[in-house]
Amino acid sequence: MTDEPVFLPGAGGCGPPEAQHLALVVAGRKLLLGADGHFPRIADLPGHSGWVPLGTLDGVPAWGTAPPEGAEPAVDAWNGKNGRWTGWPVLAAELPTPLAALAGRAVQVITWRHSHRWCGACRAELADVPGESARRCPGCDLYVPMQLSPAVLVAVTRPGPAGLPDELLLVRHSYGPTELWALVAGFVEAGETLEAAVHREVAEEVGLALTEPAYFGSQPWAMSGPGVLLTGFTATAADPTAEPVVDGRELVQARWFPLDALPAELPPAYSISRWLIDSARAAVRR
Ligand SMILES: [Zn+2]
Structure with a gap:
């Protein structure tokens, strides 16, 4: 197929999130997906923050995050549109391979981030390293890359x-x-x-x-x-x-x-x- 979208995984070089960029929200092991099989845009999800870069889909930057802390990951999170929470296997079976790859990377990065919140050496809260799939400790400078x-x-x-x-x-x-x-x-x-x-x-x-x-x-x-x-x-x-x-x-x-x-x-x-x-x-x- 020549018209398949192109997903390039990566963590850098796209500046801050903009309204029309793609937004992948991961709750547990599920993603928010539109009824039409499209991902939301950043502008669709006010109240969400902590966006981490995932790469680009046909040149459009894609970002991942978890639902706001304390908020129930309700379907109406998506501005009242027909969003649904979808597990990766269902999504991978339904969507073209590059979209499934983007969704898979979102699940991997966001779940990794969730389980790497604190420094394993000094217990301070880790901070994201801009442009990388990595976190760093502001207390002891420990560098924590996302390992495969x-x-x-x-x-x-x-x-x-x-x-x-x-x-x-x-x-x-x-x-x-x-x-x-x-x-x-x-x-x-x-x-x-x-x-x-x-x-x-x-x-x-x-x-x-x-x-x-x-x-x-x-x-x-x-x-x-x-x-x-x-x-x-x-x-x-x-x-x-x-x-x-x-x-x-x-x-x-x-x-x-x-x-x-x-x-x-x-x-x-x-x-x-x-x-x-x-x-x-x-x-x-x-
Ligand atoms: Zn530390």
């Missing part, structure tokens, strides 16, 4: 029986959307490469060894806490006869599915999990 949390996802395949398609490893979790068949995933440890995290997570969660993983792509993810960056990999099982073994705590099920007979309960279409699965499925020779 990288995580890995891996689509593990193995050759199918003679003449049949390759098979994909899918797992079911004991928490979250337990009905979904998902990919093995986990956070990267400090001091670990992404590739090492792929090997470790697959070994820990299903007890399988892999060939060297190949990078697939990445996606900022607003659902698992501030700053989460998902990175996707593909890999093949080192031993094509090995079966996955789950620990019964984090995972309750793991099994191989022929790529032409995957279950219907797959991750949503806007997730990198699904992009990896669809890519593996598209590679099946017919």
Whole structure:
């Protein structure tokens, strides 16, 4: 699509908020969205302040904030217009990718800011650093940048029986959307490469060894806490006869599915999990 909007994330270079700039209000993990699927403008939301820069959408600066302290995040916050509070998954399923990315960044930045209000060293109240996604302590000068949390996802395949398609490893979790068949995933440890995290997570969660993983792509993810960056990999099982073994705590099920007979309960279409699965499925020779 050539007419898709362009979202450029960033924190600086746009001066103070102006009336026609975009305004993303985040309450808990929900955003205020118009019934027509558009974000409000700064002028639509008198009484709101504490705007932090998020980037630009088609050149228009976008700002995020939380509802005014003590105020109920009511739908009529938006000047009586038909605003609604929308969770990021619903929004990501409905809106074009760049708008979902902007909304995801708003959720991440505003929730991070909410949980980084006080200095961890001297307990003074942190202040925003202009032009950056960072806060600084006026008491002891501690600099607190918004840190990212990288995580890995891996689509593990193995050759199918003679003449049949390759098979994909899918797992079911004991928490979250337990009905979904998902990919093995986990956070990267400090001091670990992404590739090492792929090997470790697959070994820990299903007890399988892999060939060297190949990078697939990445996606900022607003659902698992501030700053989460998902990175996707593909890999093949080192031993094509090995079966996955789950620990019964984090995972309750793991099994191989022929790529032409995957279950219907797959991750949503806007997730990198699904992009990896669809890519593996598209590679099946017919
Ligand atoms: Zn301090």
